[in-house]
Amino acid sequence: MTQTDLLAGLAIEIVSIFALIIMLTDALVERSTRLCETLSIVGLLGGLAASAYAHLTMPGQTAFNGMIVVGGMSTLYDAIFCGAGIMTVLLAREYLTRVGGMFDEFYTLLMMSIAGMMLMGHSADSMPMFVGLEVMSICFYVMAGLMRNKLSSNEAALKYFLLGAFASGFLLYGIALVYGSVGSTAYSAIAAKALSTQFPTLFWVGIGMMIIGLGFKVAAFPFHQWAPDVYHGAPTVVTGFMSTAGKAAAFSGFVGFIAPTMASGVPGLEKAKVILALLAVGSMLVGNITALAQTNVKRMLAYSSVAHAGYLMIGLAAGNAAGWTGITYYLVAYLFMQIGAFAVVGILERENGGNLTVDDYRGLARRRPGLALVMSLFMFSLTGIPPFAGFFGKYYLFNAAIQADLTWLAIVGVVSSVISVWFYLGLVVIMYFREPLGEMEGGEASISSRTALALSIIGTLLIGLIPQAIINIAAR
């Protein structure tokens, strides 16, 4: 271990150390909420700075004997995780106090989960990927059950835990079989030795089980059943965080081992592409069509996040450089619009699950014009209407599919985007053109919540205006 290794992992180290500092602050200082909040933001900004430093000074290098890689896409992943963390910290106190889940341990768990995600984003080997995934997942199980006096939150935590641990079993078996067939856990060994392995069947069974395991984690069809319940039952700020940063982390793990597999030229690649494409098609259609039938906004966004996992899997199925950068760009765009939408839902939500149905949003434009406008902007972006970020995200992914001779997949993607117009823009119509059913309480946002909303608006617009800058960072 040398100084270079430590510098390469500096971003992860800073966030982990801040997680420990926050844990001790929480234990030793009375009434520490605001202090923990500040420390979290400082730690996450520090992580961002360290990541940018590593990106500029050692792009594409590996450290710790090829365990982690720095620069390029991993920098963008860090930005996603830290950005999501900062916005969640800004939103959390107001919301959690209202619904009765305000424990200062939340900040410790949030920081630890971000450290785990960053480890996943940086991993160049399935061992740190697995460790990062588990750090993240264990924090998520607890965060989903944070409102511990509410049955819905307990249920979300239990379902998430059981299915998450089950999925980890599959992922792990996949890792073990790939390890046995190429002789190493490193991703570079997959690219180098998969072609010459004596056990191609074992290799493919292993890759298949890794796809099943991570498919659960990204909530792709047919492994998505847990997502609506968990996203619905968990506290809304946690849902926003899990469905953006958690999904991004799982996709970073996916790209990590699918990219070298695609590059290895091992026989059977075409079939794997078809299977990934079918998973993408299933996720897009099932997610969007089921979302049509939902009357609860949180549940609708949960199903639509299944559909977004489908769009992202188009990039995996394409299996080319355009696909990887497309996935990264889409994840950045998705972060801002999805976390923004959940922020609005969280601001409107009352204790005991009030103000969550579509009917509660009727006539919102007249009562809370600001929130209605912001929500409409996120809905437009999630649908994929230019010039917002969501449009370019889909454009790059569909473009990657066409480059990979999967034009039919791009067409299915466009069709399912059209389906999603119905419920995304349907919500906008309800907010602007329907009469309210009764008086509405709530909807007041604190300054920090407003800051988080402003950040996500700026992100959604800015990422849409300068798509090429993001692509350039990813490609470095």
Next chain:
Amino acid sequence: MLTLPIEYYLTLSAVIFIIGTIGVLTRRNAIIIFMCIELMLNSVNLTLVAFSQYMGDMAGQIMVLLVMTVAAAEAAVGLAIVLALFRNKQTVYVDEVNVLKW
């Protein structure tokens, strides 16, 4: 010296993995489901140790150590979740926990 063919170990671990999977999918008791997940993780450990020893590579055994740590952590968190649930609704049966339906 290792004299047995590695397939013996791999096949045994596949059988145990499948037994665990069937248990997870069929039982109702959350704690039993958790034990079945432990069965699955253990079968993977057997595969990893077998590969590690037959290939003369340490990575597999290190991985097993990490898996054991994760399993211990999952036990603590999982049982805490079960306890929190039990306080609100006196049950550990997953099919009786169903408030989240639209």
Next chain:
Amino acid sequence: MSLDLTFFIILAIMAAVSALMVILRKNPITSAMSLVLHFVSLAGLYLTLHAQFMAVIQMLVYAGAIMVLVVFVIMLLNLGREEKMAVRQSARAAIGIGASMVLGALLIWGLTQVMRPVAAGSSQAMVNGQIASVGKALFSTAYVFPFEMVSLVLLAAAVGAVVLTKRNLK
């Protein structure tokens, strides 16, 4: 029949039967005890692979720590026999069993094609299974980072268990 094979067969049967008992017994305590037996037989299998350190850790962590916790919670919640074991929707169970059978067939078919030459690295196995080799590897440049990071898993679990169950949090 060689001594190795005899040991393997005995331990393998023990492991498989106790695994079956875990999923088939109605009383959760019986399931838990079968799982302990399963862990012990796996530790024996690690010994036949010359992975001594893994065998010891298996006993300490799984049989010693995890199962004590599980049995403790079962006792605490005073769980009795389950009269109706299977999940209500039998369709789900049927699909599950079918899918796992297919998966199992696929796995075993894949595994029987392995036929790795026994000699590959097996002379190294005696040394590699010892605690000295494991310890050196654990703190080598390659594995030290994941090893340090996995401590976060334990810490997160400790914090999480407190958050979820402590009666009076400030």
